[in-house]
Amino acid sequence: MSGAPDAAPPADEQQVDVVVVGAGFAGIGTAVQLARRGRESFVVLERAGELGGTWRDNTYPGVACDIPSHLYSFSFAPKPDWSRVFAPGAEIQQYLRDCAREEGVLPHLRTGAEVSAADWDGTSWRVVTSRGTWRARVLVMAVGRLSEPRVPDLAGLAGFRGDVVHSSRWRGGGALAGRRVGVVGTGASAVQIVPALAREAAGVVVFQRSAPWVVPREDRAYSDAERRAFTADPSLARTLRAELFDRFDEGIAARRESGPEVEALRRRAQDHLAAQVGDPALRAVLTPDYEVGCKRVLLSDDWYPTLQRADVVLEPAALQRLEAGVAVAANGARHPVDALVLATGFLSTTPPFAARVRGRGGLSLAEHWAQGMVSFASTVVHGFPSMFVLDGPNASLGHNSAVHMIETQIGYLLGALDHLARDPAPLEVTRGAERAYTAEVDALSASTVWLRGGCRSWYVDERSGRQTLLWPASGRSFTERNGTFDPAPFRAVRVSS
Numbered sequence: 001m002s003g004a005p006d007a008a009p010p011a012d013e014q015q016v017d018v019v020v021v022g023a024g025f026a027g028i029g030t031a032v033q034l035a036r037r038g039r040e041s042f043v044v045l046e047r048a049g050e051l052g053g054t055w056r057d058n059t060y061p062g063v064a065c066d067i068p069s070h071l072y073s074f075s076f077a078p079k080p081d082w083s084r085v086f087a088p089g090a091e092i093q094q095y096l097r098d099c100a101r102e103e104g105v106l107p108h109l110r111t112g113a114e115v116s117a118a119d120w121d122g123t124s125w126r127v128v129t130s131r132g133t134w135r136a137r138v139l140v141m142a143v144g145r146l147s148e149p150r151v152p153d154l155a156g157l158a159g160f161r162g163d164v165v166h167s168s169r170w171r172g173g174g175a176l177a178g179r180r181v182g183v184v185g186t187g188a189s190a191v192q193i194v195p196a197l198a199r200e201a202a203g204v205v206v207f208q209r210s211a212p213w214v215v216p217r218e219d220r221a222y223s224d225a226e227r228r229a230f231t232a233d234p235s236l237a238r239t240l241r242a243e244l245f246d247r248f249d250e251g252i253a254a255r256r257e258s259g260p261e262v263e264a265l266r267r268r269a270q271d272h273l274a275a276q277v278g279d280p281a282l283r284a285v286l287t288p289d290y291e292v293g294c295k296r297v298l299l300s301d302d303w304y305p306t307l308q309r310a311d312v313v314l315e316p317a318a319l320q321r322l323e324a325g326v327a328v329a330a331n332g333a334r335h336p337v338d339a340l341v342l343a344t345g346f347l348s349t350t351p352p353f354a355a356r357v358r359g360r361g362g363l364s365l366a367e368h369w370a371q372g373m374v375s376f377a378s379t380v381v382h383g384f385p386s387m388f389v390l391d392g393p394n395a396s397l398g399h400n401s402a403v404h405m406i407e408t409q410i411g412y413l414l415g416a417l418d419h420l421a422r423d424p425a426p427l428e429v430t431r432g433a434e435r436a437y438t439a440e441v442d443a444l445s446a447s448t449v450w451l452r453g454g455c456r457s458w459y460v461d462e463r464s465g466r467q468t469l470l471w472p473a474s475g476r477s478f479t480e481r482n483g484t485f486d487p488a489p490f491r492a493v494r495v496s497s
Contacts, residue, residue, distance in 0.1 A: 012132065012133060013126070013132075013133045013134065013135050014043070014132060014133070014134050014135070015041075015134070015135050015136070016040075016041040016042050016043050016134060016135075016136050017040035017041045017042060017136060017137055017138060018034060018040050018041070018042040018043075018136055018137070018138045018139075018140060018417075019042070019043055019045060019118075019125060019127050019134050019136040019138070019139050019140065020034075020042060020043070020044045020045065020140040020142055021044075021045050021115055021118070021127070021139070021140065021141050021142060021143055021353075022044075022045075022046065022053065022141070022142035022143040022144060022147075023044050023045075023046035023048075023051035023052070023053065023100075023109060023111075023142075024051070024052065024053015024054055024055070024056075024096070024142065024143075024144050024147075025053060025054075025096065025144075025391075025402070025403060025406055026053075026142035026144060026390035026391045026406045026409070026410075027044055027046070027051075027053070027140075027142035027390075028044075028051060028096050028099055028100055028105060029074055029403075029406055029407065029410055030044075030140055030142060030390065030410050030413065031044050031100070031103075031105040031108060031109075032074070032076070032077065032099060032100075032103040032105060033076075033410055033414060034108075035103050035104045035105055035108070036103065037414070039417070039421070040138075040417060042108055042136075043108055043109075043110060043134055043136075044105065044108050044109045044110065045110050045113040045115060045127070045129055045131075045134070046109060046110065046111045046112075046113060047112070047113060047114035047115070047130075048111065048112075049111050049112055050097075050111055051096055051097065051100055051109060051111070052093040052096055052097070053096075053144055053146075053147070054144065054146045054147075054168075055089050055090075055092040055093040055096065056093055057146075057147070057168045057169070058089055058167065058168050058170070058189070059089065059090070059170045059171075060167050060168075060170040060189065060192070060193050060196075061170075061192075061193060061196035061197060061200075062192035062193055062195060062196035063088065063089035063090075063189075063192055064084075064086050064087060064088045064089055064192060064219075065086050065087050065089070065092060066086065066188065066217075066298070066299045067086075067248070067400070067401045067402075067403075068085050068086060068244050069082035069083075069084065069085065069086065069087040069091075070082060070237055070240050070241045070244060071241055071244040071245055071248065071400075071401045071403070071404075072087070072092070072401050072402075072403055073095060073403060074099065074403060074407065075238075075241065075404075075407060076407075077099050077102075077103070078234065078237050078238070078241075079095055079098075080227065080230035080231040080234065080237050081222075081227045081230065081231060082222060082227075083221060083222060084219060084220065084221050084222060085218075085219050085220055085222070086217065086219045086299075110129075110131055112130065112131055113129040113130060113131040113132070114129060114130045115127060115128070115129050115353070115356060116128050116129065116130070116356060117356050117358070118139060118141075118356060118357045118358070119357075119358045119362075120358065120359045120360055120384065120385055120387075122360075123426075124136060124137050125137070125138070125139040125386070125387070127139065137386060137420070137424075137426070138386045138387075138388070138416075138417065138420070139357075139386065139387045139388070140387075140388045140390065140413065141353065141357065141387065141388070141389045141390065141392070142390045142391065143351070143353050144390075144391045145346065145348045145351070145391060145392070145396065145469065146168070146346045146348070147346065147351075148346055148347040148351065148352050149166040149167075149168050149169060149342070149344070149345075149346060149347075150344050150345045150346050150347050151166065151342060151344065152184065152319075152342065152344050154319060154320070154321060154322060155320070155321035155322070156321045156322035156323055157322055159322075160322045160340065161324070161325070162325070162337060162338045162339045162340060163175060163176070163338075163339040163340070164339070164340045164342065165339070165340070165341055165342070166341075166342045166343075166344070167185075167189040167190075167193060167341065167342065167343040167344075168189075168346070175339075176197065176200065176201055176339050176341075177200040177201065178200070178201070178202050179201055179202055179338040179339050180201070180202050180203045180204075180205075180335075180336055180337050180338045180339070181197060181201045181203070181204050181205075181337060181338065181339045181340070181341060182204075182205050182206075182207065182319065182327045182335060182337040182339070182340045182341070183197070183204060183205070183206045183207065183340075183341045183343055184207050184318075184319050184340065184341065184342050184343060184344055185207075185209075185342065185343035185344045185345070186206065186208045186209070186210070186211065186212050186343075187212065187295070187296065187298070187343060187345060188296055188298055189343040189345075190206070190343035191212065191214065191298050191299075191300045191303045192300070193341060193343055194206055194303065194306055194307075194312070195300075195302040195303065195305075195306040197341070198306050198309055198311065198312050201311075202311070203311045203312070203313070204311065204312045204313070205312075205313040205314075205315055205327065205335045205337065206307065206312070206313070206314050206315065207315050207317065207318060207319040207327070207329060208285075208314060208315065208316050208317070208318075209317070209318040210288065210289070210290070210295075210455065210456075211285065211286050211287060211288045211289075211316075212288065212295065212296075212297075212298050213266075213269045213288050213292045213293070213295070213297050213298065214269060214272060214273065214297070214298045214299070214300050214303055214304070215265075215268050215269050215272055215297060215298070215299060216272055216299070216300075216301055217299040217300050217301045218299075218301070219301070245400065245401070245404065245475065248399060248400040248401065248475075249399070249400050249474045249475050249476055251265075251399035251400065252399050252400075252473060252474045252475075254292070254293055254399070255293045255398060255399060255448050255449050255450065255472075256447060256448060256449065257447050257448065257449055257452045257453075262291070262292065262293065262449065265292050265293060265297070266291070266292040269292055269297070270287075272304075273286060273287065273304065276304035276305060277304050277307075277308065279308075282307075282308070282314070285314065285316045286304065286307070286314075288455075289454070290453050290454040290455035291449050291452075291453035291454055291455070292449070292453075293398070293449040293450075293453060294449045294450060294453025294454060294455035294457060295455050295457045296398060296457075313335065315329050315331075315333055315335065316331075317329040317330045317331040317333065318330045322340070325337065325338070327340070345458055346458070348458045348459075348469055349372065349373065349458065349459075349460070349461040349462070349468055349469065350366075350369075350461075351373075351392075353365075354366035354368075354369055357384070357387070359381070359383045359384035359385070359387070360383050360384070360385060360428070361383070363383055365381065365384065368381065368382075368383055368384075370463070371461075371463055371464040371466075372461035372463060372464040372466040372468045373392060373393035373394075373461070373468045374393060374434055374435075374438045374468075375389065375392065375393040375394070375434065375437065375438075376429040376433045376434045376437045376489060377412060377429075377437065377481075377482040378392065378393055378394045378395040378409070378441075378471065378478075378482060379392070379395070379409050379412050379413070379482065380427070380429045380490075381429070381434065382428065382429050382430065382431045382433075382434040383428070383431075384428070385426040385427060385428040386416075386420070386426045386427050386428075388409070388412075388413045388416070390406055390409045390410070390413075391405070391406055391409070393468055393469075394441050394467075394468060394469065394470060394471050394472070395409060395471060395478075396469055396470055396471065397470060397471060397475055397478075398450065398459070398470045400474075400475040401475070404475050404478075404479075405471065405475065405478060408478055408479045408482060408483045409482070411483050411484070412482060412483060412484070412485050413485075414485075415484060415485025416485045418485075419485060419487050423487075427487070427490045428490060428491055429489050429490050429491075430489055430490065430491050433489035433490075441467075441471075441472060442466060442467075444472040444473055445466075445467040445470075445472040448467070448472050450467050450470065450472070451467055
């Protein structure tokens with residue numbers, strides 16, 4: 001590809017080969033590979049004041065990854081000196097900062113550049129931001145699935161006089177010290193927040209709509225000797241990463257509708273609960289009423305002990321409304337609270353960015369995804385020429401590292417860029433290819449616990465009932481299926497003036 005435009009762009013537009021939107025793992029990973037290639041001109045647009053994505057936004061007490069550090073990092077940019085088996089959030093963000101600095105990405109990064117519109121004009125993408133307008137032949141949407149908080153529709157929330165904070169918008173968390181705090185949600189963020197919050201708050205009440213399945217975390221710090229060994233011999237870290245990947249990838253068997261692997265995972269979680277909670281009545285409240293794996297299986301060694309503290313109340317009902325200084329549960333229970341923490345997740349199946357992207361004929365991505373996200377290779381979308389969505393439709397895993405999936409998609413993108421260097425005609429996947437791929441994913445999903453496990457989860461689109469977030473097979477199979485770009489499913493796009 002050439003960075004030179006076919007015609008001079010307007011004076012207020014900047015021309016590049018590739019626009020990357022988002023500076024989290026997907027955006028920084030893409031930028032690192034583009035910088036290493038040195039073939040395409042590119043810019044990374046980030047709406048926030050710095051890079052980091054999920055790990056910039058989530059700074060709540062106790063935040064950490066639930067995938068081991070050596071697996072939750074780029075294979076092409078290893079970090080030998082991770083502090084712990086499961087890295088704290090601040091360490092992961094610093095890792096991304098280091099990658100961007102060491103790989104020469106920072107000169108391409110534009111922070112404070114929120115995208116208001118991205119439109120295909122028949123020739124290229126025109127991307128309008130709060131810091132100017134860019135025109136590019138290729139658009140990479142790397143905004144992820146965990147960028148837009150989900151705020152529940154609670155009666156009285158707007159008029160609540162106490163502090164209200166979403167887990168992904170934590171600011172000045174020390175203000176909750178000594179206060180009575182209500183926590184809404186019992187998912188991956190809540191199991192980290194509540195134990196840390198309970199140590200400083202005057203009291204905590206946890207509103208539990210549904211109990212999560214929890215298994216031991218078994219975290220520990222790496223010793224100085226281990227970190228020195230990883231640094232001295234990089235093959236040790238590569239071997240560990242490969243072993244971790246294979247072990248975690250076997251977990252897909254426990255996401256089937258039934259089988260010995262499901263039974264073994266359920267038994268492990270039940271044994272963990274029994275070992276940590278002696279009270280039969282509390283244990284019953286903490287036992288999920290859906291199959292293990294239907295929602296994300298959580299890792300924690302201190303969730304159950306925290307719920308048994310004298311200053312912590314587990315309310316086995318959803319929060320229904322807020323009154324003056326009181327949180328009222330769906331079962332009528334009333335709890336005085338001074339502040340509220342919303343650990344309520346994200347708009348994962350209906351990403352707001354989709355309304356700002358318009359493809360061929362002016363159709364918005366949100367309109368194309370009106371019945372749930374669809375794609376081909378979990379990366380390209382019919383009607384949106386030369387656009388690549390990373391960490392989007394069916395491009396994550398419920399049992400292994402999302403970074404592996406992102407790397408696979410980056411490889412697909414680089415293959416497409418190589419093709420465009422030989423044949424510059426814009427690439428648009430055919431409608432038939434997209435439909436066939438969607439049917440393939442739906443068929444693979446049909447027998448999984450995500451659809452047949454008896455729960456409501458953020459993996460499933462509420463409009464269509466389709467499972468649109470996860471690749472319903474192993475991580476290795478995703479790479480085999482989608483790791484190499486093939487121009488066959490694409491049609492040549494007629495370039496219009």
